[in-house]
Amino acid sequence: MTLTEFREEVRKLKESNKYPELKSYLLPALWMAEKNFPAITHDVMRVVSEELSVPLVEVEEVARFYAMFHTEKKGKFVIRVCTNLSCMLRGGEEVLSELCRLLNVKPGETTPDGLFTVEEYECMGLCDGAPAVTVNEDRYTNVRLEELPEILRKYGWKG
Amino acid sequence: MESFKVVIDGKECEAYPGETVLEVAERNGITIPVFCYHRELRPEGACRVCLVEVEGAPRLVTACTLKAMPDMVVKTNTERVRRARAGVIELILNNHTLECPICDKSGECELQMTGFRHGPKKSRYKEPRREKDIVIQGPLIEIDNDRCILCRRCIRMCGENMGNRVLGILNRGYRAYISPFNGDFMESGCEHCGSCVDVCPVGSLLDRAFKYKDRPWRMDKTWTTCLFCGSGCKVEIDSYHGKVKRAVGRIGINDGHNRGYLCVRGKWGWDVIYSDKRLKEPLLRVDGELRRILLEEALKVLKEKIEGRKINLFLESSLTNEELEKIAAVFGTENATSDSLGFYNFLKGFEKVKGTRETDKFSSIYDADAVVVIGDFIEEINPVVSMLLRLAVLQKGKRLLRVGVFPSKKLDSVAFSKLLVDQTEIIDTLKHVILGMIDTSYSSGNRKIDTFIKSLRGKKVSFVVAGTVFFSPEAEEIGKTVAYLSDRVVGGKVVAVPPKANSLKVVNLFRLKHPEELDGDVNVVVNGELERDFPGVELPKAEFTVLFTPFYTPDVSGADLVIPVEVWLEKNGTVDGVDGKLEVKTVLEKEFSLLEVLSQLPVRNTGAESKEAEVERVNEPGQRLLEREKGELLLTVLSNRTGWNSVSYYSKNVAGVAGERVLLLNPEDAPDSEMVKLKVGNGELLISFRKDSSIPKGHAVLRVERFTRDVSEFLRGQFPNLSGIRCQIAEA
Numbered sequence: 001m002t003l004t005e006f007r008e009e010v011r012k013l014k015e016s017n018k019y020p021e022l023k024s025y026l027l028p029a030l031w032m033a034e035k036n037f038p039a040i041t042h043d044v045m046r047v048v049s050e051e052l053s054v055p056l057v058e059v060e061e062v063a064r065f066y067a068m069f070h071t072e073k074k075g076k077f078v079i080r081v082c083t084n085l086s087c088m089l090r091g092g093e094e095v096l097s098e099l100c101r102l103l104n105v106k107p108g109e110t111t112p113d114g115l116f117t118v119e120e121y122e123c124m125g126l127c128d129g130a131p132a133v134t135v136n137e138d139r140y141t142n143v144r145l146e147e148l149p150e151i152l153r154k155y156g157w158k159g
Numbered sequence: 160m161e162s163f164k165v166v167i168d169g170k171e172c173e174a175y176p177g178e179t180v181l182e183v184a185e186r187n188g189i190t191i192p193v194f195c196y197h198r199e200l201r202p203e204g205a206c207r208v209c210l211v212e213v214e215g216a217p218r219l220v221t222a223c224t225l226k227a228m229p230d231m232v233v234k235t236n237t238e239r240v241r242r243a244r245a246g247v248i249e250l251i252l253n254n255h256t257l258e259c260p261i262c263d264k265s266g267e268c269e270l271q272m273t274g275f276r277h278g279p280k281k282s283r284y285k286e287p288r289r290e291k292d293i294v295i296q297g298p299l300i301e302i303d304n305d306r307c308i309l310c311r312r313c314i315r316m317c318g319e320n321m322g323n324r325v326l327g328i329l330n331r332g333y334r335a336y337i338s339p340f341n342g343d344f345m346e347s348g349c350e351h352c353g354s355c356v357d358v359c360p361v362g363s364l365l366d367r368a369f370k371y372k373d374r375p376w377r378m379d380k381t382w383t384t385c386l387f388c389g390s391g392c393k394v395e396i397d398s399y400h401g402k403v404k405r406a407v408g409r410i411g412i413n414d415g416h417n418r419g420y421l422c423v424r425g426k427w428g429w430d431v432i433y434s435d436k437r438l439k440e441p442l443l444r445v446d447g448e449l450r451r452i453l454l455e456e457a458l459k460v461l462k463e464k465i466e467g468r469k470i471n472l473f474l475e476s477s478l479t480n481e482e483l484e485k486i487a488a489v490f491g492t493e494n495a496t497s498d499s500l501g502f503y504n505f506l507k508g509f510e511k512v513k514g515t516r517e518t519d520k521f522s523s524i525y526d527a528d529a530v531v532v533i534g535d536f537i538e539e540i541n542p543v544v545s546m547l548l549r550l551a552v553l554q555k556g557k558r559l560l561r562v563g564v565f566p567s568k569k570l571d572s573v574a575f576s577k578l579l580v581d582q583t584e585i586i587d588t589l590k591h592v593i594l595g596m597i598d599t600s601y602s603s604g605n606r607k608i609d610t611f612i613k614s615l616r617g618k619k620v621s622f623v624v625a626g627t628v629f630f631s632p633e634a635e636e637i638g639k640t641v642a643y644l645s646d647r648v649v650g651g652k653v654v655a656v657p658p659k660a661n662s663l664k665v666v667n668l669f670r671l672k673h674p675e676e677l678d679g680d681v682n683v684v685v686n687g688e689l690e691r692d693f694p695g696v697e698l699p700k701a702e703f704t705v706l707f708t709p710f711y712t713p714d715v716s717g718a719d720l721v722i723p724v725e726v727w728l729e730k731n732g733t734v735d736g737v738d739g740k741l742e743v744k745t746v747l748e749k750e751f752s753l754l755e756v757l758s759q760l761p762v763r764n765t766g767a768e769s770k771e772a773e774v775e776r777v778n779e780p781g782q783r784l785l786e787r788e789k790g791e792l793l794l795t796v797l798s799n800r801t802g803w804n805s806v807s808y809y810s811k812n813v814a815g816v817a818g819e820r821v822l823l824l825n826p827e828d829a830p831d832s833e834m835v836k837l838k839v840g841n842g843e844l845l846i847s848f849r850k851d852s853s854i855p856k857g858h859a860v861l862r863v864e865r866f867t868r869d870v871s872e873f874l875r876g877q878f879p880n881l882s883g884i885r886c887q888i889a890e891a
């Protein structure tokens with residue numbers, strides 16, 4: 001998506017008239033940016049700020065507050081591994097280190113081919129299926145270490 | 160309001176509805192430590208250091224957010240409270256750098272003070288200290304995030320009080336830090352008012368001009384009045400061994416009408432005294448060339464040249480009362496002009512209707528329910544006045560109504576109602592309001608005006624006139640109209656915010672004329688710069704021209720005698736400000752003094768000429784004068800906030816954040832070219848422009864940082880008008 005296209009999309013969003021205040025479109029607009037750009041850059045934030053009449057710094061605050069927004073370049077697929085209590089008790093930490101071993105990255109890093117970013121994550125509300133992993137918006141519950149290569153291959157892993 | 164009793168530490172205290180426990184305690188001399196609380200800010204309850212024990216409440220409560228209730232029993236100094244406090248401070252100190260010896264805040268740091276008084280004796284913390292190592296440097300402000308305690312005072316100050324929201328918290332939790340957008344103050348729209356620096360309790364937000372320059376405890380602190388504009392803000396000038404180190408407002412402590420708020424000029428413009436354009440010795444034209452001479456010689460020449468001659472007096476209006484009175488005595492009051500001529504015209508109109516030119520003190524707005532603000536660009540000309548108006552709404556619940564032409568970022572967001580009309584219609588709009596106040600069944604035919612009128616009915620109303628009004632060809636007519644209107648509302652106080660610091664004294668002491676009407680033999684220019692204070696005006700042909708100026712101004716080259724004088728930071732005296740008599744004080748030494756020079760000149764016997772005599776009274780509002788023909792725009796030439804009074808030209812600090820020179824046009828009025836040719840009478844100016852949809856159609860705003868020669872020439876014949884000037888634009 002180009003910035004001009006993005007601006008158009010934000011305008012459409014505004015036209016939907018869902019909210020009484022422009023500021024309320026901030027999260028939906030940033031989410032659109034998250035899905036369509038490798039990172040929510042300052043240029044993206046400038047567009048959001050202009051279109052929604054929200055001060056620049058407020059846009060940056062929101063973009064950098066939520067863990068699901070990336071202001072640094074991310075991979076095509078973001079793999080989130082939960083290591084909060086339920087998941088940790090059921091092996092979340094092991095899942096994380098196995099993933100990192102397979103992809104040869106540290107938590108938070110992106111593979112050199114730009115395909116995967118691995119993140120250690122807080123509770124995703126999937127505790128009933130702990131340990132839980134998500135890849136972009138797909139979820140995997142009760143994950144076993146042996147399943148990991150198969151999951152990765154679905155997203156184009158060549159290993 | 161009905162008061163009630165609360166008991167704090169065994170003492171019966173009187174409290175009023177809406178007050179917090181902290182406020183009641185403060186008023187009764189009971190100290191509760193605070194970090195995030197600040198009396199000028201909305202309470203936030205972020206730091207927890209103000210915890211107190213309340214009888215009946217299971218847990219400790221933050222005194223800064225707790226509303227006092229009848230019969231509440233509060234304890235601020237029990238063992239439990241002391242331990243909790245010490246715990247809070249311990250947690251803050253755990254990750255606070257230990258660099259008081261090199262920190263500029265040391266000696267006036269609230270963490271230092273509160274830490275000593277209420278902190279733990281030692282820390283139990285064993286983890287490594289967190290290092291954020293994020294330092295953000297703007298042109299005048301620096302944020303050293305390792306010192307920040309995340310109290311959010313700066314964010315509330317900038318975002319709510321100033322209405323700017325430059326600063327924010329980036330990242331979350333442990334990694335959170337304070338920054339403008341992208342670390343860039345300028346892009347984030349910082350106006351460099353310095354208020355965030357002022358309220359930061361620690362050494363995190365710093366004045367870069369002061370960094371490593373001196374220590375708070377050893378400087379001489381002098382309260383004086385900023386004379387960079389008619390707001391006349393009270394400011395503390397700190398100096399050491401006669402050298403100025405910084406200016407501080409001390410928001411919340413300062414007892415001036417500005418309560419410590421300053422603008423970029425008052426906060427950072429002090430270094431005009433160290434400008435390399437300062438004039439160091441008197442100059443005399445000998446054989447066509449300016450030569451340095453001694454002051455005694457200069458005085459001798461001056462005496463000779465003015466003896467028995469009629470003076471054309473050109474006055475800039477930031478002089479003190481004492482200086483102006485001396486000037487009046489030695490040069491006379493009858494043949495003078497001033498940069499306050501427009502203001503004078505306004506008051507003349509006012510006086511014709513009211514019978515007096517006396518207007519009210521700024522603080523009178525606090526007695527009103529509704530404040531009607533008439534004028535534009537107050538935030539550029541008298542920045543602090545616009546802040547105070549904003550705060551009157553936010554803190555004191557006043558109803559603010561605007562009548563003007565252009566939107567105002569500062570005021571519109573808090574205005575209850577606004578009438579933004581074409582500049583030609585200002586007077587007619589005010590007349591509708593007059594009719595509406597006289598006749599409750601009046602309908603103007605315009606719904607906006609009717610609602611505006613309705614929101615004033617039965618309210619105690621004050622008027623604040625400021626900004627570009629005084630530079631409009633209609634100044635006198637607006638003066639009449641406002642005077643007439645003010646007699647038709649309840650209350651009806653009128654505050655006329657002078658453009659320059661002592662405009663009031665100038666207009667009351669001198670009978671001002673238009674420069675073209677001056678008919679003397681010798682020109683005397685005091686403190687002025689022709690291009691800036693009298694744009695488009697040429698000095699009358701005269702035998703001799705004398706200049707009193709602190710700087711090498713462009714006029715020096717055309718003068719016959721130039722005598723250096725001091726700038727306001729080096730003066731003692733008073734000015735007649737917007738809030739009554741204001742004091743100007745200094746401990747600095749000066750080489751040249753206007754007052755001293757003047758006292759050596761003979762006093763003129765001008766007789767008992769009284770200027771009050773001849774104002775004819777009228778009993779009607781003013782008449783609309785402005786017209787615009789098809790294809791014409793009404794131009795406002797506006798000095799940027801930083802450039803007002805040439806501050807950015809002489810101050811290195813302010814030069815770093817100076818604004819731009821650009822023409823702003825409504826997109827519909829803008830041509831397709833990149834540059835335009837602007838035409839006013841015979842004047843022409845080639846300039847780049849920007850489309851700006853906040854500029855109403857049919858109007859144009861030329862923002863300048865400095866009234867340079869070309870701008871001044873372009874405005875030939877317009878003085879004293881800078882607004883409502885008929886102009887044409889052509890592609891270039």
Ligand code: SF4
Binds near residue numbers: 324355
């Ligand atoms: S100087 Fe004023 S405008 Fe700039 S960040 Fe601080 S409070 Fe905001």
Ligand code: SF4
Binds near residue numbers: 307310337360363364
């Ligand atoms: S920079 Fe200062 S005022 Fe702002 S949050 Fe940090 S400590 Fe508080």
Ligand code: SF4
Binds near residue numbers: 421541
């Ligand atoms: S508003 Fe005027 S008086 Fe106040 S600090 Fe600024 S320049 Fe000085």
Ligand code: FES
Binds near residue numbers: 123
């Ligand atoms: S703890 Fe892992 S999803 Fe809730």
Ligand code: FES
Binds near residue numbers: 192196210222223224
């Ligand atoms: S001063 Fe009350 S919580 Fe900070």
